[in-house]
Amino acid sequence: MPNPMYGLTSDDLALVKQLLTAFKSGDLSTRGRHPRERTYDESSDHQAPEAYIGFTSGGAISSLTSVDLGTGTGDDPMGFDEPGFATCDIYKISTGGANPELQPIDKEVFVYNLSPTTIPANSYFVTVRSKFGRWITQGDMYEGSTPNRRFKLKEELEPNSYALAYLVSGESGSLQVTGIEFTVYDGMGEFEGEEGTRGMAEWWADIERWEVYQMGCDPSDGGTGTGIL
Secondary structure, three states: OOOOOOOOOHHHHHHHHHHHHHHHHOOOOOOOOOHHHOOOOOOOOOOOOOEEEEEOOOOOEOOOEOOOOOOOEOOEOOOOOEOEEEEEEEEEEEOOOOOOEEEEEEEEEEEEEOOOOOEOOOOEEEEEEOOOOOEEEOOOOOOOOOOEEEEEEOOOEOOOOEEEEEEEEOOOOOOEEEEEEEEEEOOOOOOOEOOOOEEEEEEEOOOOEEEEEEEEOOHHHOOOOOOOO
16 A cells, blocks of 8 residues: 655645754754743853953953943944953962962963953953853952062163063962063152062053062062061
């Protein structure tokens, strides 16, 4: 007995086309969700949260630029705020040794800064992935406060000039000179120091640089100077 044959009406064809369109767009139902949420498209799908420790090795991440939204008509076109951005290295906290350590991993991410404050170069910060796959930071380590850094000069600093320095981390009594380099400035013409001299600098966000506000001698030189740098 031959198999029966069925014909498709115009309504059947329209339904098939609708299903194919839904399939290609990923708009398919999934079990275990409210009917309003049963889609695969990224705007309603949930992603596992991810957070990384970022490091601005390639330079500072500029602050968010606010744009007048306008009306979107005539001579007053609608604009959008513009976040600062940069490619940053990623670090992890390793607890395998005697003390916790920040260690780089073989990964870079493109980070957008939503803060009104610039994130300085050679600085650590927390970055998280948004639902749409973008890596963002609010720069909350710096917003509302002036970050300070201890440093040890890598080269001589003259008044009204600048010099490379090593970042000094830790607390008084357990300070360590790291291999992280950054530039310090004396815009007021008040400070000078030879290679190895230690000091303190604060971040001036408006001109995006580390400004020296205190200088002293290396505590290892026999106790001269402040002894706290």
